[in-house]
Amino acid sequence: GNKIQKIKSESECVVGICIGSNELIKAKNVIVATGMGTEGILNSFNSYYSKYLKSRVGMMAYLPNMHTVRGFVFMEPVKPVLLPALGNGTLASIFGMVLPPVTKEKNFSVDYEKAKLIIKGIKQNFNISEKQTYGATFYVSGKTDYVNEDSINSNSVNPGYNIIDHGEFDRINGLYTIITGKMTLAFHSSKNVSEKILKKDLSLDINQKVKTKYDRNMLEIEPWNNFNQN
Structure with missing residues (x-):
């Protein structure tokens, strides 16, 4: 696949991602879930959260x-x-x-x-x-883990996971980052980020x-x- 070049935003809102030779894929919401590549993507727009990724x-x-x-x-x-x-x-x-x-x-x-x-x-x-x-x-x-002592997403699952809403400190609304810690928590974290985007509670059916x-x-x-x- 093509490597993500950068996250594109305008007027404090995400508009998509740039891949390959700066081709823009437009989107109202973008979810970063790239594991060890997450820090590099967040560094590309000087995210406040980059320093807390290990x-x-x-x-x-x-x-x-x-x-x-x-x-x-x-x-x-x-x-x-x-x-x-x-x-x-x-x-x-x-x-x-x-x-x-x-x-x-x-x-x-x-x-x-x-x-x-x-x-x-x-x-x-x-x-x-x-x-x-x-x-x-x-x-x-x-x-990859999020190591800030203040959890950015409250959850009752152990080990925990984190959802970053970049609208708060980075001022890019519609951009989210998922840090699951473990792949076994993917269904919990995907439910949580979907709730943030849709702004409603969703059921977790297994x-x-x-x-x-x-x-x-x-x-x-x-x-x-x-x-x-x-």
């Missing part, structure tokens, strides 16, 4: 030979997180892994010790065969119907094996 670099593994039908999340630190991926594979990471800060744009290499930690955590906590972790591919990913049952054989450690598969 990014860290993390890592994730894709396991093509491990099939999961739903996610597994251990809330204990340094435990694995598994999520279903396209093509019947699995995405895996470690909850609570130490993430070094990102201070400039650069290419990051895969940390071999952290890669081993992901595979070790999966083998220790799940009843799987050796071949299910074979062929794992590791990716470096980023995470489909509770699960077509497939959990994979009992994946669960090795109590109390999960006590669940009835009815």
Whole structure:
């Protein structure tokens, strides 16, 4: 895709974004949700909020030979997180892994010790065969947080997320920035920014119907094996 060159505004209102060779895509409302690229975009118009954005670099593994039908999340630190991926594979990471800060744009290499930690955590906590972790591919990913002590968006979700309304300090009405912290909070934050744009309360509907049952054989450690598969 084309790289965003700048946010275009006139008379204290956003009018769109400029991409590529300064092509303008017009819009009455613009939502910035670009992860680690957010700081650069906010710096392009000297945003008040730029100094409160901090990014860290993390890592994730894709396991093509491990099939999961739903996610597994251990809330204990340094435990694995598994999520279903396209093509019947699995995405895996470690909850609570130490993430070094990102201070400039650069290419990051895969940390071999952290890669081993992901595979070790999966083998220790799940009843799987050796071949299910074979062929794992590791990716470096980023995470951006808003670190100002005064939350700019009140919410009851933990960990939190933030919605920046640039009409307040930057005087650009119709421009918003979403900082989820974690992708799992995307549905909360998208609801909140939609409410700000539409100026009305919206419901957060989640489909509770699960077509497939959990994979009992994946669960090795109590109390999960006590669940009835009815």
